Amino acid sequence: MAFDRLIEKIIEKQNPTVAGLDPKLGYIPAHILEKAEAEFGKTLDAAAAALLEYNKGLIDALCDVVPAVKPQAAYYEQYGWQGMRTLAETVRYAKEKGMFVILDGKRNDIGATMEAYAAAHLGKTEVFGEAVESFGADALTVNGYLGTDGIKPLLSACAAGDKGIFVLAKTSNPSSGELQDLRLETGRTVYEEMAYRCEQWGEDQRGKWGYSAVGAVVGATYPAQLRELREKAPHTFFLVPGYGAQGGGAADVAPAFDGNGLGAVVNSSRAILCAWQKEDAPGEEYAAAARREALRMRDALRDAVGEMRG
Amino acid sequence: MAFDRLIEKIIEKQNPTVAGLDPKLGYIPAHILEKAEAEFGKTLDAAAAALLEYNKGLIDALCDVVPAVKPQAAYYEQYGWQGMRTLAETVRYAKEKGMFVILDGKRNDIGATMEAYAAAHLGKTEVFGEAVESFGADALTVNGYLGTDGIKPLLSACAAGDKGIFVLAKTSNPSSGELQDLRLETGRTVYEEMAYRCEQWGEDQRGKWGYSAVGAVVGATYPAQLRELREKAPHTFFLVPGYGAQGGGAADVAPAFDGNGLGAVVNSSRAILCAWQKEDAPGEEYAAAARREALRMRDALRDAVGEMRG
Numbered sequence: 109m110a111f112d113r114l115i116e117k118i119i120e121k122q123n124p125t126v127a128g129l130d131p132k133l134g135y136i137p138a139h140i141l142e143k144a145e146a147e148f149g150k151t152l153d154a155a156a157a158a159l160l161e162y163n164k165g166l167i168d169a170l171c172d173v174v175p176a177v178k179p180q181a182a183y184y185e186q187y188g189w190q191g192m193r194t195l196a197e198t199v200r201y202a203k204e205k206g207m208f209v210i211l212d213g214k215r216n217d218i219g220a221t222m223e224a225y226a227a228a229h230l231g232k233t234e235v236f237g238e239a240v241e242s243f244g245a246d247a248l249t250v251n252g253y254l255g256t257d258g259i260k261p262l263l264s265a266c267a268a269g270d271k272g273i274f275v276l277a278k279t280s281n282p283s284s285g286e287l288q289d290l291r292l293e294t295g296r297t298v299y300e301e302m303a304y305r306c307e308q309w310g311e312d313q314r315g316k317w318g319y320s321a322v323g324a325v326v327g328a329t330y331p332a333q334l335r336e337l338r339e340k341a342p343h344t345f346f347l348v349p350g351y352g353a354q355g356g357g358a359a360d361v362a363p364a365f366d367g368n369g370l371g372a373v374v375n376s377s378r379a380i381l382c383a384w385q386k387e388d389a390p391g392e393e394y395a396a397a398a399r400r401e402a403l404r405m406r407d408a409l410r411d412a413v414g415e416m417r418g
Numbered sequence: 419m420a421f422d423r424l425i426e427k428i429i430e431k432q433n434p435t436v437a438g439l440d441p442k443l444g445y446i447p448a449h450i451l452e453k454a455e456a457e458f459g460k461t462l463d464a465a466a467a468a469l470l471e472y473n474k475g476l477i478d479a480l481c482d483v484v485p486a487v488k489p490q491a492a493y494y495e496q497y498g499w500q501g502m503r504t505l506a507e508t509v510r511y512a513k514e515k516g517m518f519v520i521l522d523g524k525r526n527d528i529g530a531t532m533e534a535y536a537a538a539h540l541g542k543t544e545v546f547g548e549a550v551e552s553f554g555a556d557a558l559t560v561n562g563y564l565g566t567d568g569i570k571p572l573l574s575a576c577a578a579g580d581k582g583i584f585v586l587a588k589t590s591n592p593s594s595g596e597l598q599d600l601r602l603e604t605g606r607t608v609y610e611e612m613a614y615r616c617e618q619w620g621e622d623q624r625g626k627w628g629y630s631a632v633g634a635v636v637g638a639t640y641p642a643q644l645r646e647l648r649e650k651a652p653h654t655f656f657l658v659p660g661y662g663a664q665g666g667g668a669a670d671v672a673p674a675f676d677g678n679g680l681g682a683v684v685n686s687s688r689a690i691l692c693a694w695q696k697e698d699a700p701g702e703e704y705a706a707a708a709r710r711e712a713l714r715m716r717d718a719l720r721d722a723v724g725e726m727r728g
Contacts, residue, residue, distance in 0.1 A: 150546035182534035186543045188552035193499035214526050218591035224492035233496045236460035242498035251561050255593030281528035283565030293601045
């Protein structure tokens with residue numbers, strides 16, 4: 109079970125952090141940008157090359173202290189297919205360095221189309237009789253608005269390839285409540301309904317610590333809902349965005365964890381990526397600054413959550 | 419207003435069809451596959467080359483009778499970044515041929531990230547001080563589960579670049595009702611709530627025929643909901659998937675249209691793409707067979723909907 113692999117890394121490093129790799133050229137130090145522009149000009153190829161070098165430096169600096177990375181597909185897509193090539197290369201590099209890779213794509217569609225997304229990100233695509241891995245993440249974030257049809261192909265990919273998914277339940281953004289907090293006739297909220305579905309979708313694929321291959325996204329910015337859903341969805345592993353730049357702190361995310369200090373992985377993107385800018389450090393130190401911020405986050409989470417026990 | 423441009427093409431061709439470009443190697447005739455494999459081997463590059471040649475043939479055969487194409491991102495993503503390169507080239511080619519391009523990505527995320535998706539698909543990305551178009555569609559399908567934050571960056575891109583979006587309301591798949599049909603405390607269903615949001619999000623960007631830049635996806639497989647939402651969301655242009663292979667017919671989609679025969683565009687993917695297989699035609703005739711199917715669909719819609727009047 110994919111999240112067993114993630115949990116093992118979390119216990120080993122005593123760190124339930126995932127570093128979000130959401131790169132923009134504006135976050136990247138001048139020495140990397142200048143090299144890329146000199147080689148490729150003012151082009152998407154140059155942007156993609158700069159993103160890749162920046163990501164590799166971050167992965168090298170983080171891989172012994174952070175168990176997982178979460179590249180956000182949008183940031184690569186905005187740099188065209190060249191950016192998507194960097195995404196594929198980033199996933200491969202992070203896996204080579206022993207990291208668990210969560211692709212944040214929030215993909216969603218009807219069943220036949222979801223098979224294509226499952227092949228793209230969690231499985232393999234048949235190409236002239238050969239099975240080829242296109243992007244190859246360990247887990248994918250998905251949107252469950254279309255119901256079970258849109259989830260089933262992912263469940264097959266999870267079972268076949270030891271992969272996981274995170275379904276959006278309660279997202280970290282200010283307007284997440286507009287739809288997600290609406291109360292249904294049944295008395296449940298929409299986000300609660302989604303968490304119950306996660307419990308159902310995952311019931312045949314539970315791992316060593318009781319968590320299934322179907323996780324949920326629940327934002328650090330909503331600690332009361334984190335606590336509520338931790339109780340109501342005890343087999344659902346949480347991906348918790350919204351820590352750091354979006355305003356969530358270590359105390360806010362503590363309710364996402366169970367009595368063994370397990371059950372969630374907390375994402376920070378900008379606070380780690382842009383630590384060198386925040387520290388006013390020279391650009392050459394961007395990776396060292398990211399590592400310092402990741403260690404601060406690890407320690408803060410460790411203090412708030414306690415020991416992660418296997 | 420982007421949908422004015424689409425409506426003009428619909429009126430000119432008297433055809434409210436969008437041809438879904440959801441290619442898989444299994445749909446592509448042998449002569450194209452063999453050429454690609456001979457040049458690039460059993461690789462993603464070969465797959466991407468075959469997809470592009472296939473798409474260009476379809477676009478050439480359809481562009482004078484069909485106003486729009488809808489490439490589905492998943493089918494390109496499954497062939498890796500090479501597939502995404504074919505997606506970008508397909509969008510460019512279809513626009514050159516005068517077609518309106520709806521990218522079916524169902525993208526969704528929090529505001530900061532949605533800016534990146536908006537740049538990727540509807541706007542431009544800043545690259546070393548230059549504004550570069552990465553994919554360049556006319557409209558993008560999106561999921562509104564995250565609320566207004568996730569829609570606002572798209573509204574800005576629509577206003578700045580004469581673009582449109584389609585927000586998922588009632589999707590065409592069998593399990594769409596699991597969440598979308600649930601009734602809220604207020605008495606509204608979730609899909610109805612989403613359609614009302616579309617009316618609100620679009621109210622500042624209405625065009626010549628009263629339709630805004632914020633459309634909605636409503637499936638051909640649910641004619642009662644099409645009729646209901648056409649009444650309740652009179653300024654919301656509909657993208658109607660599910661015609662043909664998924665089971666919707668011309669009579670089913672008729673309620674999506676207003677008294678002028680406007681207000682919706684109906685998608686067919688497999689029935690057009692695979693017409694040559696269904697007709698048992700030689701592979702060399704795949705584009706001609708697609709055109710024959712598109713003309714049958716145009717005539718069936720024209721019979722059911724009546725004249726499209728400007």
